[in-house]
Amino acid sequence: DGGITQSPKYLFRKEGQNVTLSCEQNLNHDAMYWYRQDPGQGLRLIYYSQIVNDFQKGDIAEGYSVSREKKESFPLTVTSAQKNPTAFYLCASSIQGTTGKNIQYFGAGTRLSVL
């Protein structure tokens, strides 16, 4: 089935530890995005990538890092510099190209908690 797969569903982080959240898509989409959602809140953009080997900071990039070595994959690392990482993390992808339509499709999310 085509779609966006995020793993793991649940993740626990110890203090001082870096953790990596996986996001894979087989939709052949050009662009991929990472969002953070805190309880009862909307989504905030962490990082996005429009093309392989290129990515841009979103509104809350501090304490996070990403890579885009393959079109299908856009992993997010939550570093120890992120002091309040407990949140729900959502990955999305979109096909833009010449249509100019940024229609985003989302994975099921990863819930990160701090031990």
Added chain:
Amino acid sequence: GIQVEQSPPDLILQEGANSTLRCNFSDSVNNLQWFHQNPWGQLINLFYIPSGTKQNGRLSATTVATERYSLLYISSSQTTDSGVYFCAVDLINTDKLIFGTGTRLQVFP
């Protein structure tokens, strides 16, 4: 930056009732999307609607871009409609979606 505000913040309905959710945005946008986030957190696209009106079953949406608002109509609501509804706008000359504050809908049998 652009402000995207949704109203009401919370809505409680009995099954079968109709409702209207509103999304106001403070600047010109390239497109607008409506999403439904189910109780497990999954976000589902409902409409891509930069302007005009679209319908999909019991749901329909209207965007009046010149007046900077969009409306989502839910008719004959069902318990499975429960969750949070977000609108998100895509600014002109950017690739970023700005999400609204959300409307939390609870539908009781």
